[in-house]
Amino acid sequence: MVQKWPVKKAITVHTEKPRPFKLLETGVRTIDTANPIVEGGTGFIPGPFGTGKTVLQHAISKQAEADIVIIAACGERANEVVEIFVEFPELEDPHTGRKLMERTIIIANTSNMPVASREASVYTAMTISEYYRAMGLRVLMMADSTSRWAQALREMSNRMEELPGQDAFPMDLSAIIATFYSRAGYVYLKNGKTGSITFIGTVSPAGGNLKEPVTESTKKAARCFFALEQARADRKRYPAVNPIDSYSKYIEYPEFEEYIATRISADWTSKVNDMKTILQRGKEVQEQINILGDDGVPVEYHVTFWKSEVIDFVILQQDAFDKIDSVTPLERQEFMLNLVMDICATDFEFNGFTEVMDYFKRIINVCKQMNYSKYHSEEFEKFLTELQVVIAERKK
Amino acid sequence: MATKAFQKIYTKIIQITKATCTLNASGVGNDELATVNGKLAQVVKIMGDEVTLQVFEGTEGIPTNAEVIFLGKSPSLKVSEQLAGRFFNSFGNPIDGGPEVEGEEREIGGPSVNPVRRKQPSELIATGIAGIDLNNTLVSGQKIPFFADPDQPFNQVMANVALRAKTDKIILGGMGLTNDDYLYFKNVFNNAGVLDRIVSFVNTTENPPVERLLIPDMALTAAEYFAVDKNEKVLVLLTDMTSYADALAIVSNRMDQIPSKDSMPGSLYSDLAKIYEKAVQFPAGGSITIIAVTTLSGGDITHAIPDNTGYITEGQLFLRRDSDVGKVIVDPFRSLSRLKQLVIGKKTREDHPQVMNAAVRLFADAANAKTKLENGFDLTDYDDRTLAFAKDYSEKLLAIDVNIDTTAMLDVAWGMFSEHFKPTEVNIKQEFVDKYWK
Numbered sequence: 127m128v129q130k131w132p133v134k135k136a137i138t139v140h141t142e143k144p145r146p147f148k149l150l151e152t153g154v155r156t157i158d159t160a161n162p163i164v165e166g167g168t169g170f171i172p173g174p175f176g177t178g179k180t181v182l183q184h185a186i187s188k189q190a191e192a193d194i195v196i197i198a199a200c201g202e203r204a205n206e207v208v209e210i211f212v213e214f215p216e217l218e219d220p221h222t223g224r225k226l227m228e229r230t231i232i233i234a235n236t237s238n239m240p241v242a243s244r245e246a247s248v249y250t251a252m253t254i255s256e257y258y259r260a261m262g263l264r265v266l267m268m269a270d271s272t273s274r275w276a277q278a279l280r281e282m283s284n285r286m287e288e289l290p291g292q293d294a295f296p297m298d299l300s301a302i303i304a305t306f307y308s309r310a311g312y313v314y315l316k317n318g319k320t321g322s323i324t325f326i327g328t329v330s331p332a333g334g335n336l337k338e339p340v341t342e343s344t345k346k347a348a349r350c351f352f353a354l355e356q357a358r359a360d361r362k363r364y365p366a367v368n369p370i371d372s373y374s375k376y377i378e379y380p381e382f383e384e385y386i387a388t389r390i391s392a393d394w395t396s397k398v399n400d401m402k403t404i405l406q407r408g409k410e411v412q413e414q415i416n417i418l419g420d421d422g423v424p425v426e427y428h429v430t431f432w433k434s435e436v437i438d439f440v441i442l443q444q445d446a447f448d449k450i451d452s453v454t455p456l457e458r459q460e461f462m463l464n465l466v467m468d469i470c471a472t473d474f475e476f477n478g479f480t481e482v483m484d485y486f487k488r489i490i491n492v493c494k495q496m497n498y499s500k501y502h503s504e505e506f507e508k509f510l511t512e513l514q515v516v517i518a519e520r521k522k
Numbered sequence: 523m524a525t526k527a528f529q530k531i532y533t534k535i536i537q538i539t540k541a542t543c544t545l546n547a548s549g550v551g552n553d554e555l556a557t558v559n560g561k562l563a564q565v566v567k568i569m570g571d572e573v574t575l576q577v578f579e580g581t582e583g584i585p586t587n588a589e590v591i592f593l594g595k596s597p598s599l600k601v602s603e604q605l606a607g608r609f610f611n612s613f614g615n616p617i618d619g620g621p622e623v624e625g626e627e628r629e630i631g632g633p634s635v636n637p638v639r640r641k642q643p644s645e646l647i648a649t650g651i652a653g654i655d656l657n658n659t660l661v662s663g664q665k666i667p668f669f670a671d672p673d674q675p676f677n678q679v680m681a682n683v684a685l686r687a688k689t690d691k692i693i694l695g696g697m698g699l700t701n702d703d704y705l706y707f708k709n710v711f712n713n714a715g716v717l718d719r720i721v722s723f724v725n726t727t728e729n730p731p732v733e734r735l736l737i738p739d740m741a742l743t744a745a746e747y748f749a750v751d752k753n754e755k756v757l758v759l760l761t762d763m764t765s766y767a768d769a770l771a772i773v774s775n776r777m778d779q780i781p782s783k784d785s786m787p788g789s790l791y792s793d794l795a796k797i798y799e800k801a802v803q804f805p806a807g808g809s810i811t812i813i814a815v816t817t818l819s820g821g822d823i824t825h826a827i828p829d830n831t832g833y834i835t836e837g838q839l840f841l842r843r844d845s846d847v848g849k850v851i852v853d854p855f856r857s858l859s860r861l862k863q864l865v866i867g868k869k870t871r872e873d874h875p876q877v878m879n880a881a882v883r884l885f886a887d888a889a890n891a892k893t894k895l896e897n898g899f900d901l902t903d904y905d906d907r908t909l910a911f912a913k914d915y916s917e918k919l920l921a922i923d924v925n926i927d928t929t930a931m932l933d934v935a936w937g938m939f940s941e942h943f944k945p946t947e948v949n950i951k952q953e954f955v956d957k958y959w960k
Contacts, residue, residue: 176858185541202789203836204799205663205861207637236833237795238634271833277791284780284788294782330833332783333824360855361886362879419899439949447863447875480902491946498951 133249137256140313147381149389150324153189155455156367156442159319159398160461161374163350164382165264166322168311170344173354180206183268183328185446189453191221195256196231198251201244201274206235220453242414244278252309254325262319265449273329276340290313292339299342307347336352363443369405369492397467401437408434420479431485433470440466440493444500451497458501473522488516532590534661538581539775545590546571553596559588566777578933580728582761597736600625601747605910607718612725612733614740630739636800641805646865649683650925653852656777658859659866662755663803665835666813666859674841676851677703677735680759681710683813690754696724696732696742697731698765731769738797749808759815767827784826791830798834836860844864844916870928873954877935878947881915911942936960
């Protein structure tokens with residue numbers, strides 16, 4: 127049976143569209159733990175080139191807990207599309223054990239293809255998403271990159287000799303983006319079932335400058351913001367998501383808190399907030415150390431800074447190319463967060479700041495080895511015991 | 523151009539601007555070539571019967587009654603094995619004094635390969651330069667530019683890479699090349715005795731700038747011939763893409779298009795993508811790898827040209843002079859090869875990815891220590907060790923005069939780790955530390 131639908135028009139066959147609240151597990155710690163996205167939520171990943179937008183998107187599309195994954199390769203590199211063609215038929219869906227390709231649809235519009243089809247590509251992807259949502263499935267849609275889509279809008283508006291807005295983009299760019307993002311969402315269908323479209327778009331801001339029309343318009347429309355940062359990428363701290371600038375509005379929803387209490391634990395959100403506070407504090411302390419020098423600040427400052435580094439290295443950084451570290455199930459994320467937060471809550475004894483760094487580097491090293499080991503394997507437990515020994519050394 | 527029998531000659535030009543002239547003509551196609559008073563021109567706009575021609579050399583001296591002859595074809599190149607070892611101008615005519623090339627005539631600027639017909643790039647291109655092989659490994663079928671200031675030795679590095687890489691053909695597309703640089707390439711290739719593997723399309727600064735818009739398509743048409751018809755591994759060198767983009771801006775300005783960022787045409791991304799996307803690995807074994815140069819002004823990568831390029835290409839390579847060792851190095855922070863993940867640790871030794879990251883991380887720590895030093899703070903023992911490591915690393919690995927194989931690079935890196943650090947400080951998987959720590 128063939129059904130035809132104009133792609134720019136939304137399919138609205140649901141009775142109700144509540145605020146989304148169900149956590150969408152992606153296996154990426156910096157997202158699930160720090161800034162979770164939910165089923166039917168919207169998010170965007172802006173970042174200069176080379177900061178890992180595509181790697182992050184691929185990681186999410188491989189691991190996310192969704193029934194259907196739709197990838198709109200919008201004006202991106204052909205070789206990246208080939209990567210999906212080649213890898214996905216081989217890889218297994220971690221949730222069902224079947225081949226990833228079976229749940230994946232790719233709309234390929236690589237950068238050399240015509241601009242008019244580039245404009246259409248994201249709409250086509252969204253319409254297919256809506257089609258599956260109407261069947262009661264959980265759809266994850268990714269668009270890489272929405273900036274190329276906006277550029278296609280710009281090229282076409284230029285050709286049609288419309289008067290240009292900011293940076294020569296069409297005047298209604300912000301409205302177009304907002305309307306597009308609003309097509310995602312969690313819905314109750316007429317037969318009582320639910321369906322969802324989670325949408326994550328990447329944005330490639332010109333020159334990495336987030337004050338440009340596409341990023342700003344998207345920021346107004348999307349609820350999650352995963353800011354990729356050049357400085358982090360330069361230092362190979364991948365995924366280069368800045369933990370302090372990024373946010374997820376969903377974590378503030380009472381519906382989400384209720385849900386997460388049953389899925390993980392009741393104090394989860396407060397723990398995550400504590401973690402963010404330590405990161406923030408660590409950053410402030412680092413700036414002070416840079417100004418005042420290592421010996422210009424009390425030893426406790428160094429301890430605070432290094433505690434934030436433990437969080438950074440163990441929770442936030444993740445090796446997307448390591449078989450084990452690349453996917454962290456929620457249960458394991460809970461375990462690691464508890465472990466790290468316990469370390470952060472512990473008081474340690476030091477005689478001078480030089481000891482602090484050496485000591486925490488050891489802690490980080492053991493924790494990293496744990497991340498590389500299979501969860502609850504013999505090796506994992508060995509490193510865990512080693513960690514307890516290291517902690518006991520300096521515990522007050 | 524010899525006049526053919528029964529050729530229609532137009533003699534009434536209704537409008538002339540600095541670069542274009544307009545006349546009424548029929549049966550003309552877009553992009554078609556023509557001669558105006560003997561000067562080569564190309565159709566850039568058609569409105570009803572009104573045809574606008576862009577005259578490559580400019581319109582100086584063209585009278586309103588100039589003879590306009592349409593050639594009935596868009597720019598094309600004759601391809602055959604005879605291309606090898608030859609030098610051509612933007613129109614594919616020999617400039618080395620040799621005879622015309624005989625072969626099949628192909629239109630330039632065709633579409634690039636559909637993703638489903640491609641193979642995932644997986645063959646490493648070894649260059650011997652550790653800054654590239656160790657940190658930013660190149661893969662056949664990749665497209666990658668050097669981002670460099672005009673004073674940096676990018677042409678030398680590029681020539682080195684071209685000579686060391688094991689490829690069947692090297693195609694040089696020179697846009698706005700100075701005559702000196704053109705002769706440099708000619709000499710290097712000649713001295714290395716590889717001239718028979720090289721095809722060059724050159725537009726020097728002595729030629730009209732708009733002509734250079736044809737160079738990449740000429741070079742890639744030749745590349746496609748060797749990669750598709752002959753299943754050869756082809757390396758295309760394009761220098762300098764900034765001159766190309768400048769020519770695009772000139773044309774778009776003359777055609778009254780609304781400029782976008784940095785007075786570049788709004789279609790800059792598509793225009794550049796059309797060229798770079800020709801890089802491909804064919805399942806039959808042939809491949810086109812593109813190494814380009816994008817010159818920057820004062821290292822500014824936020825300018826529209828490097829910025830758009832960065833979003834299209836699979837990484838970029840930065841050169842920088844490291845004053846600590848007095849050598850030009852491949853900058854490990856800003857350089858990136860996106861396709862390296864396909865080969866490192868697979869085609870090279872298993873510890874490659876982790877060693878690479880650990881070394882760069884420690885190099886970043888050294889940069890922090892250096893800032894501390896400059897601000898007049900005391901350094902810790904760790905800071906001192908990172909600085910010593912950084913110097914070694916710059917000199918023995920990052921410098922562009924290094925020429926060793928990848929396994930040797932890894933051994934050198936492990937040697938440096940052992941010399942300056944404790945195993946717990948490098949954050950590498952325990953099994954590799956057990957195996958390779960010296």
